[in-house]
Amino acid sequence: MKGVAAAAIQLVFTLFLYGIGIFIIGLAIYPGAGLCMFLWRAGVGYALHVRLLMLCLGVSAAYFIYGICLIFLVGAVRVVFRLSLKEGEYPMQSPGALKWALVNSLVLLVSNTFMDFILLTPFITIFYRLMGAKVGRNVQINSKYCADLSLLEIADEAVIGGHATVICHSFERGRLILKKVKIGRRAVVGLNSVILPGTEIGEHAIIAAGAVLGKNTNVEPRSVYCGVPAIPAKDRRD
Numbered sequence: 026m027k028g029v030a031a032a033a034i035q036l037v038f039t040l041f042l043y044g045i046g047i048f049i050i051g052l053a054i055y056p057g058a059g060l061c062m063f064l065w066r067a068g069v070g071y072a073l074h075v076r077l078l079m080l081c082l083g084v085s086a087a088y089f090i091y092g093i094c095l096i097f098l099v100g101a102v103r104v105v106f107r108l109s110l111k112e113g114e115y116p117m118q119s120p121g122a123l124k125w126a127l128v129n130s131l132v133l134l135v136s137n138t139f140m141d142f143i144l145l146t147p148f149i150t151i152f153y154r155l156m157g158a159k160v161g162r163n164v165q166i167n168s169k170y171c172a173d174l175s176l177l178e179i180a181d182e183a184v185i186g187g188h189a190t191v192i193c194h195s196f197e198r199g200r201l202i203l204k205k206v207k208i209g210r211r212a213v214v215g216l217n218s219v220i221l222p223g224t225e226i227g228e229h230a231i232i233a234a235g236a237v238l239g240k241n242t243n244v245e246p247r248s249v250y251c252g253v254p255a256i257p258a259k260d261r262r263d
């Protein structure tokens with residue numbers, strides 16, 4: 026009986042998230058759709074293939090307009106409704122766990138439809154900040170696989186490499202654990218690496234490509250961590 030109730034809550038919550046997605050995506054599409062309508066009407070009197078070309082250019086411009094609008098809309102929802110995550114442990118289907126699902130679903134709207142186009146641009150920094158991340162100056166983010174952004178701190182001039190996964194949550198034994206991840210000044214999170222919750226990476230440290238840092242790892246400043254699970258490079262040679 027408990028399982029049926031849990032499945033029902035999950036289904037209702039999923040439909041609620043779809044509803045929010047429809048609303049936000051629809052709003053973000055609206056300005057670009059308006060541009061397409063304008064161009065189609067402005068083309069009256071031109072040959073049909075010219076009107077079609079104008080419409081095609083309008084549609085592609087509309088996609089980028091959609092993406093930029095989406096970033097700010099999702100960010101505005103996070104700010105207005107104060108959807109910041111707090112460190113702690115939450116039972117499944119508790120209000121804390123549902124809030125976590127809601128916040129990450131908002132991020133997925135961006136990462137699944139547009140984020141590839143804002144990697145390594147100022148827009149991804151703006152988006153992360155709007156979602157509550159603390160992001161320093163000249164930070165380069167080349168991955169869309171960062172979650173729980175309000176628990177993420179990235180200091181000045183740090184680099185997050187392509188496809189790196191940085192998450193501040195872990196489901197374990199029926200509980201959701203949320204813990205901050207801090208990335209120090211000028212640290213490099215290598216491409217395809219995995220950074221788990223509670224990790225602190227000291228300044229100038231390098232996490233090797235493909236390394237997996239276990240939960241709560243404390244990476245000393247200027248060190249190099251390699252492998253799975255990641256250990257300091259000097260220990261590999263001992």
Ligand SMILES: CC(C)(COP(=O)(O)OP(=O)(O)OC[C@H]1O[C@@H](n2cnc3c(N)ncnc32)[C@H](O)[C@@H]1OP(=O)(O)O)[C@@H](O)C(=O)NCCC(=O)NCCS
Binds near residue numbers: 184232252262
């Ligand atoms: C770990 C890293 C910093 C080592 O570079 P380096 O200091 O020039 O050292 P080397 O390439 O000479 O390798 C030193 C040792 O680390 C090992 N190593 C290098 N890269 C490794 C990796 N990704 N995983 C596991 N071991 C690695 C080497 O096999 C070597 O081992 P050995 O001493 O037993 O022979 C580099 O390989 C790396 O992964 N950098 C991350 C780059 C990145 O992803 N940047 C962000 C995106 S651009």
